[in-house]
Amino acid sequence: MLRRTLLCTAAALLAAPAFAQDAADPVKVGFVFVGPIGDGGWTYEHNAARLAVEEHFGDQVETVYQESVPEGADSERVMTQMALSGADLIFTTSFGYMDPTMNVAAKFPDVKFEHATGYKTAENVANYSARFYEGRAVQGLIAGEMTETNKIGYIGSFPIPEVIRGINAAYLAAKKVNPDVEFNVIWAYTWFDPAKEADAARALIENGADVILQHTDSTAPQAAAAEAGNVITFGQASDMSEYAPMPRVSSIIDNWAPYYIDRVQAVVDGTWESQSVWQGIGDGMVEIGEISDAVPEDVKADALALKEQIASGEVHPFTGPINRQDGTEWLAEGETADDETLLGMDFYVEGLSGDIPD
Amino acid sequence: MDLGSISPALLIASLMVASTPLLLAALGELVVERAGVLNLGVEGMMIVGAICGFATAVETGSPPLGFLAGAAGAALLSLVFAVLTQVFLANQVATGLALTLFGLGLSSLIGQGYVGIKPPGTGRLDLGPLADIPFLGRAVFSHDWMVYLSLALTVVIAWTLARTRAGLKLRAVGENHDAAHALGLHVVLTRFAAIAFGGAMAGLGGAYLSLVRVPQWTEGMTAGAGWIALAIVVFASWRAGRVLLGAYLFGGVTVLQLNLQAVGVALPVEYLSMSPYVVTILVLVIMSARRARGTAAPASLGKAFHATH
Numbered sequence: 147m148l149r150r151t152l153l154c155t156a157a158a159l160l161a162a163p164a165f166a167q168d169a170a171d172p173v174k175v176g177f178v179f180v181g182p183i184g185d186g187g188w189t190y191e192h193n194a195a196r197l198a199v200e201e202h203f204g205d206q207v208e209t210v211y212q213e214s215v216p217e218g219a220d221s222e223r224v225m226t227q228m229a230l231s232g233a234d235l236i237f238t239t240s241f242g243y244m245d246p247t248m249n250v251a252a253k254f255p256d257v258k259f260e261h262a263t264g265y266k267t268a269e270n271v272a273n274y275s276a277r278f279y280e281g282r283a284v285q286g287l288i289a290g291e292m293t294e295t296n297k298i299g300y301i302g303s304f305p306i307p308e309v310i311r312g313i314n315a316a317y318l319a320a321k322k323v324n325p326d327v328e329f330n331v332i333w334a335y336t337w338f339d340p341a342k343e344a345d346a347a348r349a350l351i352e353n354g355a356d357v358i359l360q361h362t363d364s365t366a367p368q369a370a371a372a373e374a375g376n377v378i379t380f381g382q383a384s385d386m387s388e389y390a391p392m393p394r395v396s397s398i399i400d401n402w403a404p405y406y407i408d409r410v411q412a413v414v415d416g417t418w419e420s421q422s423v424w425q426g427i428g429d430g431m432v433e434i435g436e437i438s439d440a441v442p443e444d445v446k447a448d449a450l451a452l453k454e455q456i457a458s459g460e461v462h463p464f465t466g467p468i469n470r471q472d473g474t475e476w477l478a479e480g481e482t483a484d485d486e487t488l489l490g491m492d493f494y495v496e497g498l499s500g501d502i503p504d
Numbered sequence: 505m506d507l508g509s510i511s512p513a514l515l516i517a518s519l520m521v522a523s524t525p526l527l528l529a530a531l532g533e534l535v536v537e538r539a540g541v542l543n544l545g546v547e548g549m550m551i552v553g554a555i556c557g558f559a560t561a562v563e564t565g566s567p568p569l570g571f572l573a574g575a576a577g578a579a580l581l582s583l584v585f586a587v588l589t590q591v592f593l594a595n596q597v598a599t600g601l602a603l604t605l606f607g608l609g610l611s612s613l614i615g616q617g618y619v620g621i622k623p624p625g626t627g628r629l630d631l632g633p634l635a636d637i638p639f640l641g642r643a644v645f646s647h648d649w650m651v652y653l654s655l656a657l658t659v660v661i662a663w664t665l666a667r668t669r670a671g672l673k674l675r676a677v678g679e680n681h682d683a684a685h686a687l688g689l690h691v692v693l694t695r696f697a698a699i700a701f702g703g704a705m706a707g708l709g710g711a712y713l714s715l716v717r718v719p720q721w722t723e724g725m726t727a728g729a730g731w732i733a734l735a736i737v738v739f740a741s742w743r744a745g746r747v748l749l750g751a752y753l754f755g756g757v758t759v760l761q762l763n764l765q766a767v768g769v770a771l772p773v774e775y776l777s778m779s780p781y782v783v784t785i786l787v788l789v790i791m792s793a794r795r796a797r798g799t800a801a802p803a804s805l806g807k808a809f810h811a812t813h
Contacts, residue, residue: 332765
């Protein structure tokens with residue numbers, strides 16, 4: 147009996163340093179990025195937030211990342227590799243990572259996953275997104291007031307709810323201040339391809355557009371607009387201020403850092419729980435980049451007023467009366483869109499031409 | 505929908521600009537493959553060319569120097585591949601893939617200080633009265649000198665491979681390196697030269713992307729153009745003239761579908777978006793069905809050469 151007690155005590159003493167080491171081990175946080183970290187847009191901002199996590203937590207946290215990971219099976223391999231290499235928390239930062247995230251999460255129940263812009267959750271999978279459409283409304287207002295040709299070009303990436311919401315929000319805001327405005331949408335079917343994005347911008351400009359909005363991740367449309375002259379653009383996901391004051395007159399900035407720090411802290415504290423977060427201008431997750439001097443003072447004042455009204459909840463970008471593209475009623479006078487409809491938005495509002503690809 | 509708002513002259517002009525990087529890179533890879541070497545590092549060489557060209561043009565204010573630097577930078581990178589595959593007999597496929605990964609990383613490192621900078625304009629080549637010809641002037645005779653250089657290089661490469669001793673030697677090395685060696689040809693030296701030339705051409709294509717087509721430096725900006733160039737070589741049955749056709753076909757349909765979307769043409773966007781790939785595949789199938797002798801891949805393509813003495 148004594149021998150057994152001594153053996154147990156010895157084993158416990160030997161194991162103690164190992165447990166202490168485990169407790170002192172930094173939390174490992176992985177990031178899966180859809181583009182290069184130098185894209186100047188979407189991935190650039192996610193990586194800036196990763197760096198903010200490192201700065202905030204110091205030695206408490208170790209971060210790893212993989213950039214330019216294609217959506218689909220390849221991303222599943224990358225996530226699996228991260229989980230196997232000891233990641234405690236993995237941020238998967240593109241819509242197309244949703245199902246791969248769910249698949250990998252099912253195999254690694256002890257690893258926490260955070261998926262950006264999707265709608266699925268599990269016990270160890272949370273999702274988070276920003277209400278980019280609020281920023282699009284501000285951009286739409288500026289675009290509607292500043293266009294001289296009444297043609298606004300919009301470069302869409304993929305026909306997913308997030309992008310469709312943005313097109314609708316921008317169009318409604320532009321139409322409100324300029325009833326003659328029309329939108330031309332090009333679907334690039336890519337998040338990041340500078341040459342193709344520049345070509346898309348040129349095609350829209352050659353077709354008469356003097357305002358370009360983009361939901362793709364590189365600054366190439368800004369460069370194409372600068373080359374063309376007399377065309378205004380807006381920064382997407384990041385400030386893109388290197389193209390200010392013209393063509394870039396303002397921007398939507400995705401501020402992920404506070405959320406990332408908060409969620410990593412939850413893992414450090416052992417309080418992490420699955421959740422769905424969708425924050426906007428009021429919460430600081432969506433910021434409006436500085437409106438440049440190329441924008442007339444009255445337009446700037448209107449834009450800033452709209453921003454404040456959205457932030458306070460006084461104005462919702464989707465407030466009726468709004469019809470669907472086919473003319474059927476969607477929102478009655480004074481009615482605002484519910485989050486469920488917005489999250490699954492797969493239709494254009496009345497006035498937009500063209501079909502949404504299936 | 506207003507198809508009339510698409511200017512055919514502008515469309516052709518855009519097509520030529522969009523196709524030039526692909527044409528340059530594919531022509532270079534054509535020469536490499538005709539020498540019996542498969543270099544899958546085109547993407548890596550293109551992006552190194554893009555940043556070397558961009559950085560040099562920005563620092564010197566001279567686009568021609570930028571293009572030279574782009575060619576030189578990518579050629580130097582290709583020589584790493586040449587040493588590994590021709591001297592140390594490393595696997596060409598694995599080494600080419602490694603070259604692409606290395607090129608992407610290296611360009612990212614070099615390019616950190618060049619994001620958001622506008623490069624000096626390359627400018628149009630003054631072709632005098634030719635530029636004033638209705639339609640053709642705007643469509644064909646209002647481009648920068650690199651567009652015309654790429655067309656000239658197509659002719660020069662086609663002629664060199666078919667009509668000169670140097671071209672015959674290069675093709676001999678690509679078809680049967682052992683026989684070429686037995687005849688006293690310098691197989692490794694020939695392949696080194698071909699690889700360096702291919703690298704320089706990929707570098708020119710990359711520099712054209714960053715200095716003219718976009719024009720800016722963005723990390724990862726080639727976004728698969730190198731892989732398209734590789735596919736065009738196969739599509740072209742290893743013939744320079746067909747490389748021109750392939751590059752212009754792919755670039756042209758890409759630009760056309762974007763313009764058709766811009767004017768709201770009543771065709772499903774999915775079909776428009778996949779059209780560059782579908783058209784290329786269809787043409788490849790038609791050409792394959794009518795394939796004449798002598799249009800197959802070089803017999804020694806991708807095979808390591810072991811000198812017996």
